[in-house]
Amino acid sequence: MKNTILTSIVLAFTLGATQVNAESTLDRIKASGKITIGYRENADPISYSIDGKPVGYAIDVCHNVADEIKKTLQMPNLNVEYKVEHPMTRIPDLITGNIDLECGTTTHIIQRDEIVDFSTAYFVTDVGVAVKKKSHINKLDDLIGRPVVLTKGTTSEKYMMSLKRTDVLNFKNLYGADNKESFDSLSSDRVVGWAMDENTLVTFIAKSQNPTDYKILDGGLSKEPYSIMMAKNSPKLKAIADQVITHMWNSGEMGKLYQKWFQSPIKPSNINLNVPPSASFKALEKQPTDKGIDLP
Template identity: 35%
Template sequence: MRLRHVLFLTSLAAMAVNAPARAEELTGTLKKVKDSGAITIGYRDSSVPFSYLDGDQKPVGYAYEICRKVADAVKTHLKLDKLEVKLNPVTSATRIPLIANGTIDLECGSTTNNADRQKQASFTNTHFLTATRYLAKKDKKLDKIEDLKGRTVVSTSGTTNIKMINEANTARSLGLTILPAKDHAEAFLMVETGRADAFVMDDVLLASLAASSKTPDAYAISSEALSKPEPYGIMLRKDDAPFKAVVDAATSALYKSPEGKALYEKWFTQPIPPRGINLKLPMSEAMQKQFASPSDSADPAAY
């Protein structure tokens, strides 16, 4: 009897030691999701093609699909039979506060991962790299920065892009006439009507403007960039290493797989809802390298 009693007490002690350890395994967002049975995705309403509303006013987009796949990975990791995916609209002003206060768990959009933002939030592996390039009519046959010598170019006032083209003009002695536009629409119109030879801006924005124009096939985006790549990433709460590890593993596996490339092509090289525009923005060499070796670096030089 005494031996059985000792074994029973030993068993109880082992259970007591192990139970807290198991309870402590889940913290932060993972615990929040497990306890509530839900994960909340923050989406944008007009960040084409990353996260926006379709013709039925439902969220769609490249980054949105990535977030849905991350949610599936979290469900699998937590061994849940079902996981409710809640949707919460965000703006450029509200996205970081809503991540920080726990309202949303993932933010899917076109959010730049930079050093300043990393002080407030974390980012998973980069899903897109933008850069400052220029758009011109194809018949002008402009592709490299040197091709712009002596030309008239336009960029939007108050942007880093117009600063970059001014710096390049001085550094390379391009002899450019640089015109400021009040907004992107006016700048594009100046190229469309021949008042400017090229429009300098983020390449993904240029692609969207061209695709939405009356003659999308009349325009081309330069292969040479004026800036280093700027990484976009899915944002999540800061200092939540267990959740970040799950998200990083999910995005890394996706980007390395054929599914990752197919997802990119779906949103950047094929007609997209609701108007069927095609951005015609094939995966750059930098993006191919990023997908082969996923990184969450905020340093443009890393790409």
């Protein structure tokens, strides 16, 4: 077992001691007459909100999963509710039953497997570092000794800090409470770089006032598979999610979702991110998997 256990995992494990494991998540959904889905409110185009309504690539995927749960439980009128989640609360809320599924931008890392389950991945992105072109930073080594912001509680933060601990990349780390705060640090020149998954970086850059001011360093950093996260007490629920997502990959529906959210105008600003599918995305499309990544 690695020593780099995430803070959120430790917290979730502690809370897990109070969890009643007698009933599965599916049992709880059936008894309550509702399914509660956690989502991110500002991780567009994957998971975000417009006027309080959750939308995005992951929301579309989880809508299909919720429909299949209704069929499995023979409850066509099952209510679907949504709850905003944050990196530091998502795992505890799953374990304590405050949410049933988490449909955001959560990376499946194997260190989390002891306390939560993950579906087959519905998306994959790479970790990158956004910088301003005027900084003349052209490669990762140019970040040595320079301030780089990390969004607290994210997998990208843990990955970058592991590089720092092992002296692979000795930068000065600063933290943003969320992605907006991290990008604000970069745009205001308080830092020279923001390390995050490239999907998030591309989205924030496209929405900025001067998108051409930025670039993303090509460093070949870690891949991040996004999966639906759920408590470790309902293998039937995982099987439903796996079946739905695998079918979406094999039928071409996931590719259509990519075109909808990454290559078409999206609300509320009608910005077209115009991002072609990455090699990692195409590989997952050919061979869907629920395998997680291992943090160094």
